[in-house]
Amino acid sequence: MPLLAPLKRLQNSRSQAALVFLGMLALTSYGLYSNSQRVKQEQELLLGRLARAQASAIERRINQSLSTTYALAQELQRKGGTLEDFPAFAKQLIASTGLVNNLQLAPQGVVTEIYPLAGNEPAIGFHIFDDRSRWNEAHLAVTRRSLALIGPFDLIQGGGMAVIGHYPVFLKSQEGERFWGFTSAVIMLADLVKVTELDRLEGQGYAYRLSRVRPDDGKKQVFSRSEAELGQPVVSENIHLPNATWTLSLGLVKTSPWRHGLFNLLLELAILSLASVLLVRILREPERLQQLAPWPFPHSTRSRLSG
Template sequence: MLFKAKDLYFKVILVFVSTLTLCGVVIHLVEQNEVLQHQSAALEVASVHGHLLQEQTARSLSATYALAAVLRQGGGKIDDFDAMAAEMLRLYGGISALQLAPKGIITQIAPLAGNEAALGHNLLEDETRNREAFAAVQTRKLTLAGPFTLRQGGVAVVGRLPVFLPDESGNEKFWGFTTALIRIPDLLAASQLSGDFSADYAYELSRIHPDTWQKEVFWSSSERPLEDPLSYRIAVPNGEWTLSVSRIKGWHSSRMLLILAAVAAALTSLMAAFLAFNLLRQPHLLKQQVAQRTQELTEANASLQAEIVGHWQTELALRDSESRLEAKVQERTAQLSTANAALQDEHRQQKILIDKLAATQNHLLQSEMMASIGQLAAGVAHEINNPLGFISSNLSILRNYADGLLEIISAYEKASGNLLELQPEVRASILALTEKLDLEFMRSELPELLSDTLVGVGRVKRIVQDLKDFSSVDREDWQLADLQQGIEATLHLIAHEIKPGIRLIKEYGEIPPVECVLLQINQVFLNLVLNAVQAIEGEGTVRIATRHEEGWVRIEVADTGKGIQPEHQIRVFEPFFTTKPVGQGTGLGLSLAYSIVKRHGGRIELESEPARGTLFRIWLPVQRVAGDPGQGAGRQPQAAV
C-alpha cells in the first residue's frame, strides 16, 4: 500500500513538472514572437527613414552636377552664381551651402552669411581633409567627405565633384571643384529624422572612419547608447553609413508581465497536478469498494445457501420464479436488441449529417473566399477608378490645349512671314529650331497620340467596370440582376484564358432580371466557362445560351471538348472530385456551383459524351420564394439525365 502511494505521488509530481515545463516553453515562444514582431516593426521604420536619408543625400549632392554642367557651358564661369545657387538651394533641399573652388581654392559661397571663414580655403592643401579631394580628382567622380567640424562652425558632410574643362589643344584639364555643403541637422530635417518624431524608437547614425576604421557616431536621438540595435545600411558616395534603431522600452516584454505569466503557469501546473491526483486515486478507491462489495456478496451467498438447505420445500417455487425470470430476461434481451438496432441506425444518420456538415462548411469557406475576392476586386477597381477619372479628364483638357497651341503656332507662322524676311538671323534660328524639333511631325502626330491615349484609358475604364460588375459587392446580397451582363463581365475577366483556336458563340434570348446573389452566380458562370475552355484541346467551340420559360431562366454552357466518362458523371458534383492531373484542380468548382444553384432554388443538369463534348444546363427561378431558399417560383422544369 505504501508502494502504491509513493507511485501515486510520483505521477502527480511528474504531471506538475511537465505542465510547468510546457507553460514555460509556451511563455518563451510567445516572448520570442513578441521580440521578433518588435524588431520587424523597428527594421521597417529604419528602412523607411534610411531610404529617405539616402534619397535626400543623393538629391542634395546632385546639385554639384548641375553646377558642373553650367560651368562647362560657361567655359569655367557662372555669371550670376548667387542667384542660381539660391534657386538650386530651394529646389534640391537639404543643402546648407554651394561652393565653387577653382584649382581647389574656395572663392564663391552661397549663401555667404555664416560661411565667410571658408573663403580662400585650399581643399588640396588641407592635409587633414584632402584625402577625398585627391580621390575625387583621381577617379573623376563625386566624393563625400565627413562628417567633420567646419571652419565656420557646425558639423557637416561635403560633396566634391571635380570639374574638367577642355584646353586649347582639346585635352581635358582640371578646373576645380563644385561643392555641396550639407549640415547634418539640415540633412536630417529634410529626411524627416529630426525633432521628436517617434516616442517608441531611438536612432543613431554612424560610419566607419576611413583613417581609424573605428565606428564613429555622428548623430543620435538619445543621450544613452542604444541597446541591442538593428542596423540599416545607407550607401553614400565612396562610403557607407549605418542607421541603427532600438526600441526605447526594449525588445522584451515588461518584467511585471513575465512575472504574471510565471504565476499563471504555476497556478495552471498546480491545478493540473490536483486533477491528476484525483484521477489517479480513483482506481484505488474503486478497488477498495469492489473488495468490500465482494465480501458482502460472499456473506450473502453463504446465508442464501443456508436458507436453501433449511428450506428445501421452496425449491418448486424457486424453479417457477426462475422460469418467469428467464422469460423476462429474454423479453429484455429482445428490447435491448431493438434499441441497439435503432441506435446503430441513428449512428448512420449522424454520420450522414456529419458528412453533409463538412461539405456545407467547405462550401461556406469557398463562399466567404468568393466574397473576399469580390470585395478585393471592387476595392481595386474603386482605387483605380479615382486616378483614372482625373487622368482621362486631364488628357481631354491636354488635347484641347494642344489643339489651341497648334492653332497659335499656325497663326504666328502666317503673321510673321513678312516680318522675318527683314530679320534673316532670327528667321534662320527659327527654321533651325523647327527642323530640330520636327514641328510638322509633331503637328501631325500629337492629336493622334492623344487620341490613342484616350482610347487606352477607355479600355482601362472598361476593365475596371468589368471588375465592379463581376464582384457586385457595392450592392445588396439579394438583388434583381441582369444575368447576361454578368456573363459578359465574366467573359471579359477570363478573356486571356480563351485560346486562339476556341470560338465563342453567344445565343442570348430575352430574359427578365433574376433575383439572386450576383457575385455567387458570376462564380458559377466563371467555373463552368473555365471548365469548358480547359476541356478543349486545340480548336473547338464554346456555346453560351439563355432562355426564359414560365418563371424560370435557363442558362446553357456547352463545349466540343473531350467530354466526361459515364462512370465519372455521377461524381462530378462531389467535393474534391476531379479528373484533372494533380496540382491542376481542387475538385471544388462544380461542387461549389451545384451548392450555389441549389441555394438559389434552382438546379443544374449535365449531358456529356466522351470525345464529343459536355453541356451544363442551369435553371434559376426569376423570383425567390421568402422563407424557402431552396425553391423558386413557377413550374419546376424536368431535366434530362
C-alpha cells in the same frame, strides 16, 4: 490494513499530481520561450523593412542634394569658368532641394564664393587641399573626375556637423582639359536627420545609429544617434553614397533586461500558482470524499442488506 489503502491511494494521487505539476512547468516554460522567439522574429522583419526604407530615404535625399554641384559645374563649363550670377543661380538650386545649406565655388580648391554668405564668412579663403582630413578624398575626386562626399565633420564656420560634396570641374582649352576647381554643396547633419524623420523614430519606440568607417584611419565613427540606446534586436542597412558607405543601425529602445524577464517570470508564476491551487484541490479530494462517505458497514450487515 484497511486504513493503508486510502493512504496508498493518497500517495499515488500526490505522485501523479507532482508529475502533472512538473509537466505543466515544462510546457509553460517552453510556451513562453517559443512565444518570445516568435516575437523576436517578427520584430526583426519589421525592423528590416523600416531600416531599408530609412536607408533608401537618406541615400535618395543626399544624392538629390548633391546634384546641385553637377548643375553648377555645367553652368561654369557653359560660361567658360565664370559665374557672375552665382548668388541667383545658387538660390534657385537650394530652393529646389530643400536640404542644401549652402553652395560654394572653389577655383583651384580655394573657396571664393558662398551662397548664402551670411554666417559662412569664415569659410571664405579656405583651401581644401591644405586640410589633411579632406586631402585624400579631394585628391581622389580630381583623379577619378567624380564627386566626393567628405565628412561628416564640424564646419570651420560653426553650426554643427555637416557633409560636403565636392565635384571637380574641368574646362576645355587648346591644350586639352584643365582642372578648374570644385563646386561644393554643404548638407547639415541635423537637417538630414530631420527631413528623413529619423528623429521621430524614438517616439515610436525605436533607436538608431548612423556610422561610417573613416577613410583616413579606418576607425568606426558614430556621427548621429538617438538619445535612447539601441536595444535588441538590431538590424543594419548600408547607405551607398559617392565614394562613401554609411551604416544605419536600427533597433528597439533599450530597456532594462529585468523588464521583460520579470514579466515572463510573473506570467509563469501566475500560471503555476493557478495550477498549484488546482493540484491542492485534487490532492484533498480523496480525503474530502472519504470524510463525506458513511462508515463502511460490517460484512454481515452488507450481506443481509444485499439479501
